[in-house]
Amino acid sequence: MGNDERIPVAILGATGSVGQRFVQLLARHPWFRPAELIASERSAGRRYREATDWRLDATMPEDAAELVIRDYNATLESPVVFSALPAEVAAEIEQRLARDGHAVLSNTRTHRMEPDIPLLIPEVNAGHIGVIESQRRGRGWSGFIATNPNCSTIHMVLALKPLQVAFGLEAVAVTTMQAVSGAGYPGVPSLDMIDNVVPYIGDEEAKMESETKKLLGDFDLATGQFQAADLIVSAQCNRVAVRDGHTECVAVRLTKRPDPEAVIAALEEFRGRPQELELPSAPPQPVIVRREANRPQPALDRDVANGMASVVGRVRACPLLGIKFVVLGHNTIRGAAGASILNAELFRVENLLPL
Amino acid sequence: MGNDERIPVAILGATGSVGQRFVQLLARHPWFRPAELIASERSAGRRYREATDWRLDATMPEDAAELVIRDYNATLESPVVFSALPAEVAAEIEQRLARDGHAVLSNTRTHRMEPDIPLLIPEVNAGHIGVIESQRRGRGWSGFIATNPNCSTIHMVLALKPLQVAFGLEAVAVTTMQAVSGAGYPGVPSLDMIDNVVPYIGDEEAKMESETKKLLGDFDLATGQFQAADLIVSAQCNRVAVRDGHTECVAVRLTKRPDPEAVIAALEEFRGRPQELELPSAPPQPVIVRREANRPQPALDRDVANGMASVVGRVRACPLLGIKFVVLGHNTIRGAAGASILNAELFRVENLLPL
């Protein structure tokens, strides 16, 4: 690809499971190409092919396979950096790169709740990118950091946003059944998953509760402040024996009291900035509604729209909160690497990438 | 066992998966012994050993193995009859046996919501047996029918009862992750369970919502009427890749606003009639509370107290309803066969068996 005119990008944490998704999804991306792969000391100096225990069912892309991995201290040339760093090391590295002029699109939780860093789902709160300017100014950075939400938050919020807009959203109760790929590799021991459920995922419930309010809140361009949504969220998170795809049982209290058909209509009509802008990774329809009694199911629905859509089913009346439904989505595509990539596409169209 | 003085009992639907549990649990029961095994035409005339595809990990009890199965039309001699009949055939058979003087303890859903038939959890609503007299009188039966709840209802209600008593119970939201043994054998196809969740179990949500209100309601001895509890219940039911043990994420709104420690204390102190009467199948403590962050888990906790207790964990504040927790229990022991047997033990101590 000598005359490949795509924007070179770096991937931080490239050997891990989200890092592998970045490599896979970017291999054929029309705008970006993986040019620099960064991982810990242990992998640095080796070709990606040799250093990586590739765990995806798709074959490792040939171009990336030949790249030599560098360590966390490397000076990067790529203007755009995708981060799948472990949270323990992300803060320092991501901030250094942003300071030095890189656009850092991070899937790591570290900066998500910072008051001057956007937590973005382009369909939901594209306007939040307005904070970038004050972020740069305030921190004295020539680049910036933008984040995407946790894998279980993102699919729920894609379904909540149109309901918030159409009917007003007051309260959300969610119980998740999450796939093991969300914990990386080696991640969850098989003795915890064969013939079992683990009704606990560290910090996950708190993340879903706080991130949802930031995502569905407002950004005031005048004050440069986020205002969290006035909303009650209660989450219960479980790990189940599924490879990919989080299934979430959601109940909502809406200000107007729509019936299930009105809710379905709002979900199906929902479009956001990525659809308007026809971003390359945008699903044609962010939320797909299935009407069969027993859908969505991870084995059957997680790959719809290349794993970039959320699939809703079982929309019905809830005797307690008003409406309940099930939402499912791919946790390492739209729930992680794909989310960061869609963010980068939005930034590019908005001319915010440091090119 | 020539001089076995235990009460002979019949088991209806003895070859199915709940029927097998009845056979297993009754084999060493101090008060009852399996004397008559009833199944469909297909199995009738064969020894239990030959007719049954025994699916439990415990060995088939020798005594039962030699019994010759009879069909649904058989005239029974046992005063006590346990029913694990398919719902389609249960109504006619159970009613005929009750009319003819048998005590029918049924795990089948057919009669659960009838206004003159008790739906019983002895720890929860032992007083509901008061309806038996008017049932007999009203229907002209010399025997009677008593039922136990659905396998997912029973464990939740065991945890709800002490909260209702101590704090007042106004609303319940529950999301279940249910084991496949609840659907019998062959039951759920493996293509639905490997790497998958099925977010739907036919009629299960309606059963949980209605049965809970009957169980937690009052029986007025004067009027001979049940009064359903004034309570909102919303259930979302899922099937997951677990053999035995239903896991349920519950959130409750309580009239008094107890903190989690007060809730734990109420759960741990809870005792009911079976504990008071020291019934042979009664768990010493109906609800066991675990304090580890990641318990209860079906693989580790379903067999506690021989599968007759409910195990609660993760009792914590819920920003929406006040308190949330996880409850787990064995679905074919306390959730089915063991429930009917405990009911029979209660009836015996109350001198209501037709001996």
Place this chain on the structure above:
Amino acid sequence: MGNDERIPVAILGATGSVGQRFVQLLARHPWFRPAELIASERSAGRRYREATDWRLDATMPEDAAELVIRDYNATLESPVVFSALPAEVAAEIEQRLARDGHAVLSNTRTHRMEPDIPLLIPEVNAGHIGVIESQRRGRGWSGFIATNPNCSTIHMVLALKPLQVAFGLEAVAVTTMQAVSGAGYPGVPSLDMIDNVVPYIGDEEAKMESETKKLLGDFDLATGQFQAADLIVSAQCNRVAVRDGHTECVAVRLTKRPDPEAVIAALEEFRGRPQELELPSAPPQPVIVRREANRPQPALDRDVANGMASVVGRVRACPLLGIKFVVLGHNTIRGAAGASILNAELFRVENLLPL
């Protein structure tokens, strides 16, 4: 697709799990298009979309979705017929269609071992199509029947063929770990698969033993007779908790005593008629060899080459037979529907289709 010039084909048993694979794989086939869908009385008269419990993770193809299903007695117009019929009904229907001039490419076991019907893997025994002429003459048919092997046989034989050619093949011992999709839907109960192995699949061992000898045997054009390979085959077949992809541990005694590297070379160099003819469904390389210690694995390797290749790993010395290895392949693609389609492609290029 008004001016779709592809050859119309019929699919028998279109609603079942192999039938669905035919529909999916043929939707974008360059030569064939699904024109007639046939299923049992129960589905006949309804659109495919309504009649089918679609179980693949890919979306149902739009064109097929609108077709109205007809029953087994329908008169077909398509010259080419793919059969995924249940074995009980296949004999009569497939023979009638062959008699009436259709090319019947069958995945059903019924006719596989008939002395005038070819059991085909185009890479392995393309010459066996020579029997078609005597089949037609002998049976007085204007069409014909050709079959493909059992899903576990085909992948093993793809790996055995190059070894037979290069080194002489005397004996084979194989132990399989087979996916549940091989049993269709509903198929294997989840209680048999969660935390379990079933060391038995009805008739499977006999099929592997007999089919392998026919496939690796000769067809004598002069006498019009098949000669089974002079070979000992012993199979042990197990069902494991895998959705798709059969894993098989194979040991072979070869006449020449090659070392593992020579075996690997023979496997990697292997090409057959489909590769020579560049048939549209042919994998570039029928057998792919992995050198990692722990491959192939169904979750990672079953979809390689669109599920049309066999993946071999762990080629090593066997102290008993000489060489042992593991072979894995997709059981409903190359192991079933894809096998029939590749056969049809071969027949077309050989000008044997009744067009």
Place this chain on the structure above:
Amino acid sequence: MGNDERIPVAILGATGSVGQRFVQLLARHPWFRPAELIASERSAGRRYREATDWRLDATMPEDAAELVIRDYNATLESPVVFSALPAEVAAEIEQRLARDGHAVLSNTRTHRMEPDIPLLIPEVNAGHIGVIESQRRGRGWSGFIATNPNCSTIHMVLALKPLQVAFGLEAVAVTTMQAVSGAGYPGVPSLDMIDNVVPYIGDEEAKMESETKKLLGDFDLATGQFQAADLIVSAQCNRVAVRDGHTECVAVRLTKRPDPEAVIAALEEFRGRPQELELPSAPPQPVIVRREANRPQPALDRDVANGMASVVGRVRACPLLGIKFVVLGHNTIRGAAGASILNAELFRVENLLPL
């Protein structure tokens, strides 16, 4: 248990998964009581209850729960020591304890193949304990080390021994499907087991091949030497999604050519020293034969005889080697902790314990 007269024993590696089995199985043992629990520095100084992530479905025994764990350097008072140490640290510790007068019954692989250390299955080669005397003399130890085989070897060899005796054993081919508990905790990642098979377990095949020959070989009391059995063994080892219970497909070439019924008779009649001596942990029958087509299965058969027996099924003719069958057994009970305990029982009856 102030006047508990049972022999105090120490358990090395008490917090791991095999260590937990030792604690569980010894809690109610009639001859031994857990008196000293040893683990790594990390756990030392804490009560067993606090230091252990208890992973068995049975409850932690109360007595052991209160013991304070000591580290690997502790001086032990118990005459009998059970070892579930990691192989990396076992050599030095086990040898020191044997030198200092302890009877070390080890489940660790470290010393299994040493020429002066017995590798024991009491039903199979009880006579091998004759080496103890020369072991002590040669090494200048006042105690000794005895080992039990690998979890997959032991069940196969229990089934091979009676065949060797009755018919002469020349060759064995085995393919295993092993449970994840064999790899300890955390052990195998769930991403490797959900919808997957891993056709590789490090060193396992070599262990099965070498240990089998030592176990089935002779010990010559005169020369004090082991003579490995003159036997070809070829193993292929796989990990499957099962919690407990290894399933093994075995084919054997026997000198006499018995038919399957003769093989079944030999297996069912097999008894060894533990049965003769009525050792407390001895299963009444070491090998149980099931005649159903689809047994043994781990979920149904692993706990038979308290997990101390091997269950054989599908005994049938093998076109290649003569006889083939399936054997299954519990890998952490008879395959590990239970094996060491049975060894200790044998030593006690033979008056070889340093009491």
